[in-house]
Amino acid sequence: MEYIDKEFCLEVWGPMACFTRPELKVERVSYDVITPSAARAIFEAIFWKPAIHWQVTKIEMLNPIKWTSVRRNEVGAVASKNPIFIEDKRQQKNTLCLKDVRYRIWAKLEFIPVRKRKGEQPSLFDETAHPDENPAKYNAMFERRASKGQCFNQPYLGTRECSCSFRLVNPETEELDAPISENRDLGIMLYDMDFEHNLKNPPAMFYRAQMENGVINVPPKDSEEILR
Incomplete structure (x- = not known):
C-alpha cells in the first residue's frame, strides 16, 4: 500500500550553536549553518519510533550568520581506574561557534512498514496483521507532542551545551517571516552518517x-x- 509522507515545519532558536566541522578536530569550528543531521536530531528529540524516519527537506535562515568565540578548560584524559589529577591534564580549547541563531526546518515523516523493517519487500505489508501500523497515527503523535513543547530529550544545536527552543509551525494558518536575503555557497557540508x-x-x-x-x-x- 502506498503512503504519502507528511511534511512538518519547526522553528528552532537558541543563543549559541556549534555544528562542528569534522576536518577540524583540535579546535572546534562550526559550519556556517545547521547541518541536516543536526536538524534531524531535533525532530527525533521530539518524536521517534522504529517505524519512522525523518528526512529533512529544507532549512530557512531567519537570523543573519553571526560568530562568537569561547575559550574553556577541558580535561585531556579519559577517566579510568586510576584517578586523574586535573591540574596535570587541563587543556585550554577554543571554540568558534554561532550566536543568536534561528532556523525554520522542514522535514518529512517517512513511514516504514513492518515487513520492510524486517528486511522483507514492502509490497508484502499486511494491514490486517498490523491494524495500528499506519502513518496517520505517527503524524498525530508528533503534532500533539510538538504543539505542546514535549520532547524525549532536550533538543540542542550541534553540541549538548547549546540547547534550543522550538515550536511547531503551521504554514497554512500562519504568516511566516521571510528568510534572510542572502546567497552563499556553503561548500561541502556534513549531510549525515x-x-x-x-x-x-x-x-x-x-x-x-x-x-x-x-x-x-x-x-x-x-x-x-550525496557524496559518500
Whole structure:
C-alpha cells in the first residue's frame, strides 16, 4: 500500500550553536549553518519510533550568520581506574561557534512498514496483521507532542551545551517571516552518517550546500548529490 509522507515545519532558536566541522578536530569550528543531521536530531528529540524516519527537506535562515568565540578548560584524559589529577591534564580549547541563531526546518515523516523493517519487500505489508501500523497515527503523535513543547530529550544545536527552543509551525494558518536575503555557497557540508549500511562504524555522507535567499534545499539521502 502506498503512503504519502507528511511534511512538518519547526522553528528552532537558541543563543549559541556549534555544528562542528569534522576536518577540524583540535579546535572546534562550526559550519556556517545547521547541518541536516543536526536538524534531524531535533525532530527525533521530539518524536521517534522504529517505524519512522525523518528526512529533512529544507532549512530557512531567519537570523543573519553571526560568530562568537569561547575559550574553556577541558580535561585531556579519559577517566579510568586510576584517578586523574586535573591540574596535570587541563587543556585550554577554543571554540568558534554561532550566536543568536534561528532556523525554520522542514522535514518529512517517512513511514516504514513492518515487513520492510524486517528486511522483507514492502509490497508484502499486511494491514490486517498490523491494524495500528499506519502513518496517520505517527503524524498525530508528533503534532500533539510538538504543539505542546514535549520532547524525549532536550533538543540542542550541534553540541549538548547549546540547547534550543522550538515550536511547531503551521504554514497554512500562519504568516511566516521571510528568510534572510542572502546567497552563499556553503561548500561541502556534513549531510549525515550512513547508519543504514553500517551501524557500528557508519561512514560520513556529505553534500554541497547552497543558500539562495536564505533557503537551503536538502537533497534526499539516495540522491546523486550525496557524496559518500
